[in-house]
Amino acid sequence: MSDDHTHVQDFFGARAADWDSRFPDDGPAYADAVAALGLREGGRVLDAGCGTGRALPPLRAAVGSAGVVIGADLTPAMLQAAVRAGRDGDGRLLVADVAALPLRTGSLDAVFAAGLIAHLPHPAQNLRELARVVRPGGVLALFHPIGRAALAARQGRQITPDDLRAEPNLRPLLAGSGWRMTSYVDEDTRFLALAVRAR
Numbered sequence: 001m002s003d004d005h006t007h008v009q010d011f012f013g014a015r016a017a018d019w020d021s022r023f024p025d026d027g028p029a030y031a032d033a034v035a036a037l038g039l040r041e042g043g044r045v046l047d048a049g050c051g052t053g054r055a056l057p058p059l060r061a062a063v064g065s066a067g068v069v070i071g072a073d074l075t076p077a078m079l080q081a082a083v084r085a086g087r088d089g090d091g092r093l094l095v096a097d098v099a100a101l102p103l104r105t106g107s108l109d110a111v112f113a114a115g116l117i118a119h120l121p122h123p124a125q126n127l128r129e130l131a132r133v134v135r136p137g138g139v140l141a142l143f144h145p146i147g148r149a150a151l152a153a154r155q156g157r158q159i160t161p162d163d164l165r166a167e168p169n170l171r172p173l174l175a176g177s178g179w180r181m182t183s184y185v186d187e188d189t190r191f192l193a194l195a196v197r198a199r
Helices: 006-022 027-036 056-063 076-084 123-132 148-154 167-175
Strands: 044-048 068-073 092-095 108-114 134-144 179-187 190-197
Touching: 027 056, 027 108, 027 134, 027 190, 044 056, 056 068, 068 076, 076 092, 123 134, 123 167, 167 179, 167 190
Parallel strands: 044 068, 044 108, 068 092, 108 134
Antiparallel strands: 134 190, 179 190
């Protein structure tokens, strides 16, 4: 994938208005994935590639009113849809590229990333940038509300051996990017890989 973000913005921009209505039953899966992060009251978390902000309400509930929740996305139309859904009340929204986040080094406790990894132009470099903004011992959740096989079937394609989300590919990718994978689940109803920021 190139560094030209026009394709990503065009793809998601065209789908932003009805994105939530296309996937109306994903809420519980998002809540369960957020719970797996183990966030505490007062925590600081980034939803990287937040889209319409479906993870923002459970992230806010997890860190409470004293916590910090940031939703960053490359596509303004997705953030506008988050505002229309009222999710801007659960977190601060930023138009931002995960390749260069406007956040201080080590300023976060966790990063939640739903469906993000397939859209990263330079996965190792981009995952290193996510690691940069998380304190040592902080957590990363790579999530999708449907597993790899079910998603491929929905899209009319086959899973290929070079799929970044396959455990044999993802584990070393994370390890080389400042993360240590601690959990990996790939089943029809969800994909969730958890990793800890290396010290």
